[in-house]
Amino acid sequence: MSIPSISLNNGVTMPQLGFGVFQVPDDETTAAVAEALRAGYRSIDTAAVYGNEAGVGRALPDSGIGRDELFITSKVWNSDQGYDSTLRAFDESLSKLRLEQLDMYLIHWPAPAQDLYLDTWRALERLVSEGRVRAIGVSNFEPAHLERLIAASDVLPAVNQVELHPALQNRAVAAANAAHGIATEAWSPLAQGAVLRDPAVLAIAHSYGVSPAQIVLRWHLQQGRIVIPKSVTASRIAENIDVFGFELSNDELAAVDALDRDGRTGPHPDEFNG
Template sequence: MLNDLSSTTTLHNGVEMPWLGLGVFKVEDGDEVIHSVTKAIENGYRSIDTAAVYKNEEGVGQAIKQSDVARDQLFITSKVWNSDQGYQSTLDAFESTLARLQLDYLDLYLIHWPVPELNKYKDTWRALEKLYKEGKIRAIGVSNFKESHLAELIKDCEIVPMVNQVEFHPHLTQEPLRAYCRDHHIQLEAWSPLKQGELLDDPILTEIANHHNKTVAQVIIRWDLQSGVVTIPKSVKEHRIISNADVFDFELTAEEMSQINAMNKDDRRGPDPDAFNKY
């Protein structure tokens, strides 16, 4: 299952999604993101995760276009931003995303945040279902949805989300949400798996890393994968991009997994999805 960067999980519609990919949150458009994506692909990454609000889709698209890897070997994800939620505005936003990426289709398209006060995510989801049925997206999902948001969406939707991308790291293990997603065959995906660097000096993780002759970042990424969580660590430096993927030659013991699980503090680095209303 977890042999190398080509290892995939199968989503509930049969689409295969790489377990490990590159995230490009806060990576500058232009040379920086082109370099980051290019080096990732050159070093075996096949999954790239961007979003409209990152404002770097054009650079991601340029790197894909310049790549020697065939399009059908890549897994490209983007997300509709809050200000574009709603049925028609989501359809329009998707076409703009495709144009910026210079692609004919996406592998995965996500609703970036539920934004409950907008009360538009059901209409947004109907647009994603339409695009999915038309073959313009191979898989559809959500991001930052709690159990309550998922339950409300599933109550009325035709297609259950295939992916839920959320903040997930040893200080925020999201156990109830993970159980809910498992019960509904929704693949959990981690953003900010390293808690934006805050965990890299943790003594428990450091001890485990030393035992395996690995870095703390590698231990966290391996913990994600062994937890059944897809992960997309971000880096703009080639040596770190390579290092983040060097996690397939060791395995954490059951005791080490339990130690890391016990680090949970329900501590978010990002906003609470129930309260986040930026658009």
């Protein structure tokens, strides 16, 4: 199974469909990542605050997959923001992941009350200049956070990873990303299951003989987003990657577009400082 890639604004290519491990306990992460790699995923998304970087790191060498075939993302947590503390946090993440280089490193949240994300970004710029990470980006950045960061920086974020699914389409953020050539990556792409019971999604799924989750993931992919569904169930891990044998029509895409309803499942970035 061949997963399409996205060419990021610095020339690095990233699989458009990856595997997320948010809320997966460390002792379950190794098996889940191993299952995902067997199913064909090559992009794994973790974060320091998930507490499971070590679990990811245990799975990678046992997979038998060459390092150059894998794309590993992690994120610096709010309590580690700031120039020096970000560099220390990166070293710790790299050690837990058992890697010499990370493919992507993100600022997990802007945490505006701390007002440290510009200093944190300078640390990420240093890491990419030293070749310790191939691409750097942000997560949960609103347009105002993006504009401020871009105005003060030398390196453009490659990715902005935000909550995005049919019930929260984050259109202003997606437009700001597109205006700057920043790839939009969707976390919680299935709204933790909340959108899978929508009649429109169920009807389209029935017509193709696939699951509602497969319809929603296909909707994301056809709109050019990077998407990182999460599961610890082998059958769902396999199902979520099996989305390349059909294509939604413009009318079907529009039917899913119409489900936007500000259905946020996580905190608002303007208010969350963790």
